[in-house]
Amino acid sequence: CMQLLVHSVSVDLNNDASLVIDIPDALCERDKVKFTVHTKTTLSSFQKPEYSVQRQHEDFIWLHDTIVETEEYAGLIIPPAPPKPDFEGPREKMHKLGEGESSMTKEEYAKMKQELEAEYLAVFKKTVQVHEVFLQRLSSHPMFRKDRNFQIFLEYDQDLTVRRKNAKEMFGGFFKNMVKSADEVLISGVKEVDEFFEQEKNFLLDYSSKIKDATAKAEKMTRSHKNVADDYNHISGALNNIAADNNTAFKKHLEKCAEVFEKLRKVEDRMASDQELKLTELLRYYTRDIQAAKDLLYRRARALADYENSNKALDKARLKGKDVAQAEENQKQCLQKFDKLSESGKKELTSFKARRVVAFRKNLIEMTELEIKHAKNSVSLLQGSIEVLKSN
Amino acid sequence: MSEERDPAALEAEDDLFVSAMESPEAARLSAEDISPSSNGPKAEPVLLDDDPDDPDDLFAEIDEDEEESRDTFDIQISVSDPEKVGDGMNAYMVYKVLTKTSLSIFSRDEVCVKRRFSDFLGLHSKLASKYMHMGYIVPPAPEKSIVGMTKVKVGKEDLSSVEFVEKRRSALERYLLRTVKHPALLKDPDVLQFLESSELPRAVSTQALSGAGILRMVNKAADAVNKMTIKMNESDAWFEEKQQQFDNLDVQLRKLHASVESLVCHRRELSVNTASFAKSAAMLGNSEDHTALSRALSQLAEVEEKIDQLHQDQACADFYLISELLGDYVRLITAVKGVFDQRMKTWAKCQDAQVMLQRKREAEAKLQHANKPDKLQQAKDEIREWEGKVQQGERDFEQISKNIRREVGRFEKDRVKDFRVVIIKYLESLVHTQQQLIKYWEAFLPEAKAIA
Numbered sequence: 001c002m003q004l005l006v007h008s009v010s011v012d013l014n015n016d017a018s019l020v021i022d023i024p025d026a027l028c029e030r031d032k033v034k035f036t037v038h039t040k041t042t043l044s045s046f047q048k049p050e051y052s053v054q055r056q057h058e059d060f061i062w063l064h065d066t067i068v069e070t071e072e073y074a075g076l077i078i079p080p081a082p083p084k085p086d087f088e089g090p091r092e093k094m095h096k097l098g099e100g101e102s103s104m105t106k107e108e109y110a111k112m113k114q115e116l117e118a119e120y121l122a123v124f125k126k127t128v129q130v131h132e133v134f135l136q137r138l139s140s141h142p143m144f145r146k147d148r149n150f151q152i153f154l155e156y157d158q159d160l161t162v163r164r165k166n167a168k169e170m171f172g173g174f175f176k177n178m179v180k181s182a183d184e185v186l187i188s189g190v191k192e193v194d195e196f197f198e199q200e201k202n203f204l205l206d207y208s209s210k211i212k213d214a215t216a217k218a219e220k221m222t223r224s225h226k227n228v229a230d231d232y233n234h235i236s237g238a239l240n241n242i243a244a245d246n247n248t249a250f251k252k253h254l255e256k257c258a259e260v261f262e263k264l265r266k267v268e269d270r271m272a273s274d275q276e277l278k279l280t281e282l283l284r285y286y287t288r289d290i291q292a293a294k295d296l297l298y299r300r301a302r303a304l305a306d307y308e309n310s311n312k313a314l315d316k317a318r319l320k321g322k323d324v325a326q327a328e329e330n331q332k333q334c335l336q337k338f339d340k341l342s343e344s345g346k347k348e349l350t351s352f353k354a355r356r357v358v359a360f361r362k363n364l365i366e367m368t369e370l371e372i373k374h375a376k377n378s379v380s381l382l383q384g385s386i387e388v389l390k391s392n
Numbered sequence: 393m394s395e396e397r398d399p400a401a402l403e404a405e406d407d408l409f410v411s412a413m414e415s416p417e418a419a420r421l422s423a424e425d426i427s428p429s430s431n432g433p434k435a436e437p438v439l440l441d442d443d444p445d446d447p448d449d450l451f452a453e454i455d456e457d458e459e460e461s462r463d464t465f466d467i468q469i470s471v472s473d474p475e476k477v478g479d480g481m482n483a484y485m486v487y488k489v490l491t492k493t494s495l496s497i498f499s500r501d502e503v504c505v506k507r508r509f510s511d512f513l514g515l516h517s518k519l520a521s522k523y524m525h526m527g528y529i530v531p532p533a534p535e536k537s538i539v540g541m542t543k544v545k546v547g548k549e550d551l552s553s554v555e556f557v558e559k560r561r562s563a564l565e566r567y568l569l570r571t572v573k574h575p576a577l578l579k580d581p582d583v584l585q586f587l588e589s590s591e592l593p594r595a596v597s598t599q600a601l602s603g604a605g606i607l608r609m610v611n612k613a614a615d616a617v618n619k620m621t622i623k624m625n626e627s628d629a630w631f632e633e634k635q636q637q638f639d640n641l642d643v644q645l646r647k648l649h650a651s652v653e654s655l656v657c658h659r660r661e662l663s664v665n666t667a668s669f670a671k672s673a674a675m676l677g678n679s680e681d682h683t684a685l686s687r688a689l690s691q692l693a694e695v696e697e698k699i700d701q702l703h704q705d706q707a708c709a710d711f712y713l714i715s716e717l718l719g720d721y722v723r724l725i726t727a728v729k730g731v732f733d734q735r736m737k738t739w740a741k742c743q744d745a746q747v748m749l750q751r752k753r754e755a756e757a758k759l760q761h762a763n764k765p766d767k768l769q770q771a772k773d774e775i776r777e778w779e780g781k782v783q784q785g786e787r788d789f790e791q792i793s794k795n796i797r798r799e800v801g802r803f804e805k806d807r808v809k810d811f812r813v814v815i816i817k818y819l820e821s822l823v824h825t826q827q828q829l830i831k832y833w834e835a836f837l838p839e840a841k842a843i844a
Contacts, residue, residue: 203681210672210679217669224662231655238648245640250808257815264822357685361843364688368837371829378826386819389812 018042019139021154023132026124033057033085033124035131039154045146051155057084059153060131062164063138066149073144074299074337075344077352079137080288085127090119108237115230122273126281133285194342200349201297208290215283222280225272229265236261253392260385267381271374278367286356293352300341307334467493467572469587471565474557476544477508483545484508487561489568491587497579503588509536511592512564518582519571525738527731527795529803530577531570532723534563562712566720573806624739628793634800635732642725649718656710663703670696684843691839695832702825709821717814721807728803735792742785749778 020040027034039051064081067073093116101109138144153160192198236258243254310331317327473488491503516533523530540556568587572578586592626632670693677689756771 199681203679207676207679207681210676214669214672214676217665217672221662221665221669224658224665227658228655228662231651231658234651235648235655238644238651242641242644242648245637245644253808253812260819353682357682357843360685360688361840364692364840364843365837368833368840372833372837375826375829375833379823379830382819382823382826386816386823389816389819392812 016140019145021132021135021139023128023135026128028087028120028124031087031091033127035128037135037154045151046155048155051157053154053157055153055160057082057131059160059164060134062160063149063153064134067138067144067147070147074303075296075341075348076141076143077289077292077296077348079134079141079144080285080292082127082130082134083288085123087120087123090116090123093119105237105241107240111233111237115233118269118273122276125273125277129277129281130285196346196349197297197300197342204290204294204297208287208294211283211287211290215280215287218276218280218283222272222276225275226269229268229272232261232265232268236265249392253389256385256389256392260382263381264378267374267378271371274370274374275367278363278370282359282363286359289352289356293349296341296345296348300338300345303334303338303341307331307338310334465573467491467495467578469565469568469572471561471568474561481542481545484510485544485557485560487564489587495578497584499588505587505590505592507586507592509534509541509560509564510594511586512567514592515571515582515586516567519577519580522580522582523576524727524731525734525792527735527792527799528574528576529724529727529731529799531567531574532727534560534567535723559716562716563720566716570720574802624736630797631732631735631793635729638725638728638732642722642729645718645722645725649715649722652710652715652718656707656715659703659707659710663700663707666696666703667700670694670700688839688843691836695836698832699829702828706821706825709818713814713818713821717810721810724803728800731796731799735789735796738785738789738792742782742789745778745781745785749775749782752778 018041022038023035024038025036027036034054034056037051037053037055039046041049060082064078068078093112097109097112097116100112104112138147138150144150152163156163192201239254239258239261243251243258246254310327310333314324314327314331317324468491470490471487472490475486475488477484477486486506486508489505489507491498492501494501513533513536516530520530537556537560540553540560543550543553544557571583572587577583673689673696674693677686677693680686680689752771752775756768756775759768759771762768
């Protein structure tokens with residue numbers, strides 16, 4: 001398959017030099033992607049200053065799930081798990097290529113292969129980026145970076161598969177069963193006294209559906225853009241076929257035209273994939289992040305419900321005159337938990353907004369600059385070609 | 393205002409269909425029956441080799457006189473202002489045909505007439521019947537479209553019927569321009585009448601006479617020839633080579649056309665999806681509670697809306713500049729192939745005449761020994777008759793071969809020129825789109841940077 005060396009294209013989370021993580025390359029082996037996770041650290045909790053380990057997608061999911069299930073982190077927004085690498089698109093194309101090989105000319109086959117390689121590369125870039133960002137979110141957070149399993153993930157130089165299986169048995173899906181996805185009914189049903197959380201709740205519920213929709217529309221737009229690039233490719237091939245059959249002067253003209261379309265395809269393809277990386281991926285990521293924020297609200301809402309229940313239980317106990325001390329203790333703990341979640345939740349949601357604004361700004365600027373760059377390339381390519389064709 | 397179908401014309405239509413297969417002359421005669429006041433029999437088709445300057449021009453080069461007339465080719469034709477006449481299923485569109493020219497064969501230097509689609513088909517059928525059997529490449533008329541036309545008749549004012557009418561208007565304009573670009577057709581009295589005369593006899597029964605209909609007949613005839621396994625002894629390598637070239641070009645152009653049609657389709661999709669994203673981004677901007685980011689997202693939505701319009705315009709350019717032109721050429725190639733088939737038919741006829749002559753000679757030889765002076769005389773007369781036919785057949789064959797060489801040469805020059813001009817126009821349209829893109833994004837950049 002393929003090996004890829006990539007530089008971090010993500011939101012700049014590598015601010016703190018005490019723990020720097022990146023994914024410098026990845027290997028694709030029979031549809032399984034192996035990421036090279038590279039860590040540089042000055043923290044004493046780590047045994048060595050530098051690590052380089054091989055990790056699979058499932059290892060990232062294991063790490064995410066253990067963090068979700070850690071009660072200590074209930075008041076934090078848990079970085080969304082990276083989605084599974086999706087090679088379905090290029091795989092389909094490869095299938096078509098194999099089927100149609102006999103009916104294609106050598107040039108057509110070569111062109112399709114080119115397209116295919118470009119698609120594989122694009123999927124690759126995306127999946128590396130999103131796995132890298134996940135780790136960088138953890139490393140830049142004061143609490144997550146100290147997580148024991150996070151450290152194991154970065155350090156352990158063997159295959160994590162065995163440890164993963166053991167861990168699953170240990171935890172038994174404690175929080176997982178509770179919080180698979182935020183229960184919107186519960187969240188909106190909470191009688192909110194805190195102005196901050198009331199606002200956040202309304203904002204998150206509305207924003208979440210809007211960003212989901214925007215992501216879907218951006219995906220469609222990018223897909224169409226890629227289709228246009230593919231058409232330029234086919235047109236180029238068809239022009240070359242006609243050129244082969246022509247007399248000299250016109251033949252050169254046609255070949256030049258075929259070349260223009262080939263180059264246009266490359267630029268158009270770059271425009272489409274840069275737009276996807278900067279815009280569509282941004283929206284996709286924040287759709288998941290908004291979900292993680294909603295999960296936090298949900299956990300707080302549960303804690304509030306628990307507190308209210310404990311109050312009722314205490315009143316009952318006092319009435320009966322039985323187990324009052326126990327009920328008082330329970331109530332105290334529920335209140336503590338709820339206060340803790342509210343306090344850390346406020347901090348998390350505030351920094352979340354800041355993070356979101358920074359990420360949008362960075363990506364929108366980068367996307368715009370890239371679109372301008374590609375359009376300018378297009379213009380000079382086209383104008384140069386027009387000059388050549390006119391002079392012939 | 394419905395027009396009744398002349399029952400006699402209907403029968404003639406059937407005859408036309410059958411007789412065209414038998415002999416080209418019959419096709420010509422029947423065309424006269426259909427259009428009673430056409431100048432059919434009186435005006436001979438304009439022959440290009442009446443040029444006194446080079447009677448021996450057997451080669452595909454354009455002679456100097458033609459070249460000169462091309463340089464002073466001063467005629468502009470526009471088809472515009474489609475207007476619906478009538479209601480319901482009897483309604484039809486009428487187009488304004490405006491001709492501006494300084495050529496002397498026209499009576500005025502600016503003429504404006506009103507024509508409907510069947511008039512164009514009628515013109516084409518007359519030209520095809522007059523010139524195709526002589527090897528002239530007659531530009532095919534635009535295709536009929538029952539679905540498209542029905543929508544217009546029924547009064548659907550939606551986007552697709554507006555597009556349909558525009559597509560047709562443009563096709564009719566290209567058809568006329570291509571027709572008058574042909575030096576012989578330009579001077580044809582039917583063409584002149586079409587462009588100038590305010591009243592045109594209604595071309596009825598244009599079913600069989602549509603461009604596609606004629607071509608179908610020609611192709612059927614060609615198939616019939618092939619089925620008779622007339623393996624023509626091609627003594628002329630030029631024709632064999634050209635036939636092969638056109639067969640290849642036919643396949644390749646269709647492929648190119650299909651790719652361009654796909655481009656048009658995808659670009660239209662891109663436009664729709666961009667508009668849809670713009671709306672969604674606007675909603676997202678409204679929902680966003682950070683003021684500066686909210687404003688930037690609204691600006692992004694506006695930029696994408698403008699880009700949607702750009703894509704729409706580009707898709708139009710894709711379509712009208714390239715796709716439609718390629719479609720025209722695919723049909724033109726079919727007409728060229730038809731002309732080659734006509735030559736084969738002419739050759740076959742010549743062969744048949746020779747076979748007949750041989751038979752008559754054999755019959756005469758037999759009668760020499762029988763004592764039937766009347767029959768002998770008749771046989772001798774028949775021999776003379778068929779000798780004449782053989783000579784005529786050979787002349788026809790030589791003539792059509794010469795014409796085809798000239799026509800193919802002209803066609804190839806035109807094709808190269810058309811393509812060069814169109815590709816530059818198209819690339820310039822792409823440049824314009826990209827320059828607009830740069831403008832829009834450069835205007836957005838400070839907005840993105842302003843997010844604080």
